[in-house]
Amino acid sequence: MSRVIVETATYDPVKLPVQIHMILDSLGGRDIIRSGSRVLLKPNLLAPAPPEKAILTHPLVVRAVARYALACGATVQISDSPAMGSIERVLKSSGIQDAISDLPVTVRAFSANRSIEVGEPFQRIEIAEDALDADVVINLPKLKTHGQMLLTLGVKNLFGCIVGYRKPEWHLRTGVDRERFAQLLVHIYRAVRPAITLLDGILAMEGEGPGTGGTPRALNVILASTDAIAVDHTVCQMLGLPSERLLTNRFAAQMGLADGLIEVQGDLPQVQDFCFPEMTPLVFGPRIFHGWMRKHLIQRPATASATCKLCGECWKYCPAKAISHDRHRVAFDYDRCIRCYCCLEICPHGALHAEEPRFGKIFRRVVDRLTATPRSATAACSMGPHSSPR
The missing domain is CATH 3.30.70.20 (Alpha-Beta Plaits)
Structure with missing residues (x-):
């Protein structure tokens, strides 16, 4: 059984770090993050954007998790593969650069990759070496809608572990088939297998996400677990969405990565009238x-x-x-x-x-x-x- 911690939160610079540290402690963070271990933080760093746009993981969340890992004696690296702009530009515009400026952390975009065997239907996938070589990966997604996949949450956030120039190639290989793309995402999740997923839903995004076309919406919630799929299931429950409508949930179950047994710790809000993107069938019939x-x-x-x-x-x-x-x-x-x-x-x-x-x-x-x-x-x-x- 997987456990998902739900915490009501705001971007209070004093209270939020305390809440995040307590959440990580509750998940066994001090046993997971050993002294001397290499910890990779994988926030959502899609493109240059300020925090109020709700496109990227909030800088206070990134800072709090980085400080926790450092306090455990780990070396910390923050990485992603932005779709637009350099990682330096993304960090500056997002406020993350200022938030972590006093911390001894390494920041770099994913560059080198390694081909790994994943079996049918893709055979091999090239994933960022930094993500594969880290002792601990902490996944820091943002709760957002997504025009192709409905939502981008814990599993989808790990698509950023595909090095930038490879992302368009995979979009082209999976084509108009959303189910095939969802399978790809679950294979990436299984390869990277983050030790902790902490989702920033304090200021989420609804409507035509996940970029500048979406609409910020305050949900004032953090969800965290050692199981990203359980986080995604719980978000669906919170938003009133049947879990199987998120295709990554469906394929995770088919691949034996989810048993559906989830213990929710905390008060899970029931969000009313959340605005999803329009999802029409792509192709069907003859x-x-x-x-x-x-x-x-x-x-x-x-x-x-x-x-x-x-x-x-x-x-x-x-x-x-x-x-x-x-x-x-x-x-x-x-x-x-x-x-x-x-x-x-x-x-x-x-x-x-x-x-x-x-x-x-x-x-x-x-x-x-x-x-x-x-x-x-x-x-x-x-x-x-x-x-x-x-």
Whole structure:
């Protein structure tokens, strides 16, 4: 049985470190982190963004965990593989650089990787050597929505252990198949196997996450466990989402990594009206119709011309090379687009969003009526920003 600790918290610079240290103690942190051990902290460092955008793990969380590991006598490294910008730029804009400036920690982006055997269906995956060689990996995800995978939590955060230039390759290899990508994520989790996962849900993100298109929402909660999958299950419970709707949960169970027995310690809030991104089927039915469906039925990235700065980040990163541009606008080749929504993640101006074609809306409404499927669990919604954490 896995245990998940739930703690009500805010970004109070005095109280939060005390709470995090007590959580880590309760999880057996002083037995897990031995004197002289090499500890790797893996926060979410997607792209340059300030804390109030709720895109990255908060600097106070990173600092508190780093101080705890140092107090245990460990050497501490903080690493990720940002999708946009150098890790130095990400740390500066996020406030993490200032938060850890007085701590003897090493900070560097993942660079070297090692190929490991993972079996079917991928055979081998190249994962950052730093993540594989650390004695202890502490996973520090941010609670956010995700246009492709619905939510990015503990398991999804470890995709950052794929060295930057390899990420687009894996998006392209898994293509439009969300289930195949979820399998990949679970294989990465099994290879890295973090000793502790502590999720920052104090200021979370809903709506069109996980980048600048999402909406910050104060949930004032931290969840932690020695089992990242149990954390992800518990977040689903908190948000009123059937656990199997998060595909990584489903494949973790199929791969024997989760038995479904979870003890929740603390008061788990029941979040009302959490705004999930729209999730439409990518392809289904006879293969001959797949091309037409991808173009006319399923959601796709689109740009808001008024806010697009033509900075080039989207078309440089696009794994499928489905984005072109001229002097005035960007354009999408929806036949090539694999719906990974990397462009939405990395757009620094919030100029990209996921839209549903007109035929797609009609089709979905018909299906919903025929199947009487309630949409509250995964429906998109139009909501203003919620209050910030105290």
